[in-house]
Amino acid sequence: MALIDIFLPAMGEGVIEATITQILLKEGDEVEEDDSILEIATDKVDSEIPAPEKGVIANILVKEGDLVKVGQLIAKIEIEGKADDILEFDKKEKEPNKEIISTDILEKDNSDKEIINKISELQNNNKSNLFLSPLVKSMVSKEQISLEELEQIKGTGFNNRITKDDILAYLSERKKEDFSLSQFNTEVSEEIVSDSGDEIIEMDRMRKLIAEHMLNSVKTAPHVSSFIEADVTAIVNWRNRNKDAFLEREGEKLTYMPIFVEAMAKAVKDFPMINISVKGDYIIKKKNINIGMATALPSGNLIVPVIKNADQKDRVGLAKIINDLANRSRNNKLQPDEIQGSTITITNIGSFGNMAGTPIINQPNVAILSVGAILKKPAVIETSEGDAIAIRHKMILSLAYDHRVVDGALGGMFLKRVSEYLENFNAEDY
Numbered sequence: 001m002a003l004i005d006i007f008l009p010a011m012g013e014g015v016i017e018a019t020i021t022q023i024l025l026k027e028g029d030e031v032e033e034d035d036s037i038l039e040i041a042t043d044k045v046d047s048e049i050p051a052p053e054k055g056v057i058a059n060i061l062v063k064e065g066d067l068v069k070v071g072q073l074i075a076k077i078e079i080e081g082k083a084d085d086i087l088e089f090d091k092k093e094k095e096p097n098k099e100i101i102s103t104d105i106l107e108k109d110n111s112d113k114e115i116i117n118k119i120s121e122l123q124n125n126n127k128s129n130l131f132l133s134p135l136v137k138s139m140v141s142k143e144q145i146s147l148e149e150l151e152q153i154k155g156t157g158f159n160n161r162i163t164k165d166d167i168l169a170y171l172s173e174r175k176k177e178d179f180s181l182s183q184f185n186t187e188v189s190e191e192i193v194s195d196s197g198d199e200i201i202e203m204d205r206m207r208k209l210i211a212e213h214m215l216n217s218v219k220t221a222p223h224v225s226s227f228i229e230a231d232v233t234a235i236v237n238w239r240n241r242n243k244d245a246f247l248e249r250e251g252e253k254l255t256y257m258p259i260f261v262e263a264m265a266k267a268v269k270d271f272p273m274i275n276i277s278v279k280g281d282y283i284i285k286k287k288n289i290n291i292g293m294a295t296a297l298p299s300g301n302l303i304v305p306v307i308k309n310a311d312q313k314d315r316v317g318l319a320k321i322i323n324d325l326a327n328r329s330r331n332n333k334l335q336p337d338e339i340q341g342s343t344i345t346i347t348n349i350g351s352f353g354n355m356a357g358t359p360i361i362n363q364p365n366v367a368i369l370s371v372g373a374i375l376k377k378p379a380v381i382e383t384s385e386g387d388a389i390a391i392r393h394k395m396i397l398s399l400a401y402d403h404r405v406v407d408g409a410l411g412g413m414f415l416k417r418v419s420e421y422l423e424n425f426n427a428e429d430y
Contacts, residue, residue, distance in 0.1 A: 003058055006037070006049065006075040008068050015336070018042045020066045020074075029057045037075055038062070041205075047336045055079035139167045156208050165212055206301045217363045221402035225358045226412050228397050230419040232374055235259055236393040238427045250316060257293070257348060258318035260371050263421035264346055265289050265311040271414045275343045277364040278405055292342030292362055293322065295329040303329050304362055306342045350374060356396040366402040367411070369418065371395060 008018060018040040025037050036048040037057070059076040062068055140150065145167070153170050155162040203211065239254060246254040268275045268289050277284045289311045292304040305325040307313075313321065328334050345362040350373035359368045372395050379392040399415040 002079055004053055004055070004077045004079055005073055006052065006077065008040070008049070008070050008072050008074055010070055015042050015070070015340075017067055017069050018047075020062050020064050020068060021046070023060060023062075023064055024048075025057050025060075027057050027060055031055060031057055031077065040068075042336070046332070049074070051077060053077060053079045136162055136164055136167060139164065143167070143171055145170070156212055163212070165216060204299070204301070206299070210302055213363065214360050217360050220363060221361050221366070222404060223358070223361065223400050224403045224406075224408065224411065225398055225400045226408065226415050227356060227399075228415050228419045229394055230397055230422045231379065231392050232395050232422050232425070233393040234425045234427060235422060236374060238425065246319075250319070252319050252323050254319060255322070256371075256374070257322050257346075258315050259422070259425065260346060260348070260369075261291055261293070261307060261310055261318055261322065262315060263418050264291060264344070264369055266421050267414055267417040268344060269311055270417050271410060273410060274367050274401070274406060274414045276366055276405065277343070278366065278402070279364075283405055286343040288341075288343065290341050290343045292345035292365070293325060294345060294347035294359075294362070294368075295326055298330055303334070303339060304342060304345060305329050305334055305338050306340065308341065345369070346371065350395065356398050358398060359400050361400055361402055366404075366406055367414070368400050369415075370398040370400070372397070 019042075020038060021041045022039040023037075024039065025031060025035075031037065031051040031054065033052065033054050034050045036050055038060075039046065039048050041047075055077040056079075057075065058078040060074075061076070062074045068074060139145075149170070150162070153162050153166055154160070155166055157163040157166070235256065239256065239259075243254040246252065272285065275286045275289060277286065288309055291307045291310040293307060294302060294304050296302060305328075307318070307321055307325070310318065325334070325338065328338075342362060342365060344365050345359075345368040347357075347359050347368060348371050349357045349359075350371050353373050355372045355375070357370045357372070359370045361368050374393050374395045376391050377394045378389050379394065380387050381390050381392070397415060397419060399411055399418075401411040
């Protein structure tokens, strides 16, 4: 018999820790390969940790509610075989996370030891619900936020944890003369309950995260939007001719989204400086074209699964991937790495009958493409015998982009190129 160590895996860019929300098995339970052992939650997604092999749960080293770092040992499984046969995990998952190291150093360099020690003592004695990351602790110390002030801050993270943005919001309010967050919350509460018959609905955890993400994007990036109308008659006619045969042959519904994604990926290759992110004073030019696809959930919330290396897939492959990601999104079956790593985003507001919109950029991307509803319109077309009026299928494309690094020329040319790929659609290329 041999033991396999199970570590908290890397959960995507920027994620350094997770909260144990539910332990599904107990020590001594038999487990099959890929059976879920426990559930976790990060500030981006909920997920499950599966068993890597068939065996017996030997040790569960965490409990529900624990905050666990990436790479931390969380369980052990006893399996058949020799020690030499043990499955080796990615060494990177066992190494200390670089982001954790950097924030720990920041804490050591900048922290007021008295404040940090008091917070730690309160946590250890279960006298406070304050769970602060190293980065937040360093901000607390640098800005000289007292424990009394911390108790007034309403956390928007998981289990009401205080996040970096909560601290920044509090500091902004603190600058206003004779104004405190606790007074603000009291006034709002009184105003909310003043009208009888109103229904008060608390945001769920996912909605709070979406709200925080959107607010952060607007604060970070100066948004500019450009619009263009595209004639997609050839695409509509091709889909109408082929959707039934495609469903029978591939077992997949043929939607417009694979065609939109294909055109978008081609345009990104033509204008690679739209496929970037910003880190301080530096621009990071992305090698891969990973297109995030905004997807509405039955709950009314939103999630953005990612089509990795979209430019390397044909139309059939895109159709299969898009349908799969959309279905698993709506059934809460996505894996953490499937919502990480997008380099640019697309959102289809046309599926709700909307003609056009000005979406908010999905950070750390610098652009998001919105596709509107396809409508029949009278249009002037050029023929060999002169101009004529005909009924055409038209749609409005809008592009929201970060004006810090994307000017109107680049944004406009990229949007025009997407439109050109759609209007010059190759019906034979599938």
